[in-house]
Amino acid sequence: PPPLRRFDRLPVTASADPFIKEPLAIAFPPDRAELEVTGEDDAILLKAEGGKLPLTWLIDGEPIVSEPHLREVVWQPTGPGFAKLSVIDASGRADRVTVRLRE
Numbered sequence: 317p318p319p320l321r322r323f324d325r326l327p328v329t330a331s332a333d334p335f336i337k338e339p340l341a342i343a344f345p346p347d348r349a350e351l352e353v354t355g356e357d358d359a360i361l362l363k364a365e366g367g368k369l370p371l372t373w374l375i376d377g378e379p380i381v382s383e384p385h386l387r388e389v390v391w392q393p394t395g396p397g398f399a400k401l402s403v404i405d406a407s408g409r410a411d412r413v414t415v416r417l418r419e
Contacts, residue, residue, distance in 0.1 A: 340367030340409045342401060347413040351393075354419060359390045367405030374402040393417050 343363040345351060351360060364371055370384030375391060376399055382389035393399065396417050404410045 337368075338366035340403065340405045340411050341365050342403055342411050342413050345401070345413065345415050348415070349413070350416045350418060352419070353393050353396065353417050359392050362389050362391050362401060362403075363387060364403045364411070367403070367409055368407045370406055372404045374404070376400050377402075 341364065343365045344361065353360075362373060364387045369387075371382070371387065372384065373380050373382045373389050373391075380389065380391060391401075396419050398414060398416050400412060400414050402410055402412045
């Protein structure tokens with residue numbers, strides 16, 4: 317009968333697509349990490365995993381110069397203290413970590 321008729325379902329890959337995509341995450345440094353900076357020449361390599369390229373990196377809400385089609389960026393901290401690192405992908409998904417920079 318019509319009320320019990322089954323309609324074609326979407327393929328599993330299409331219906332589950334938002335859940336299959338690997339989420340955007342900052343791989344390094346981890347959240348609440350303490351990083352040692354000894355001088356002006358110390359640079360920290362930031363790495364992201366997942367997400368859709370291009371990526372935009374922010375330090376304390378300010379964008380930093382980066383190659384948008386790479387998952388890594390070199391950041392030159394200005395000195396000791398706390399910093400909030402954020403990365404945003406092309407889909408608008410974001411991840412944030414807070415790190416402590418110490419001498």
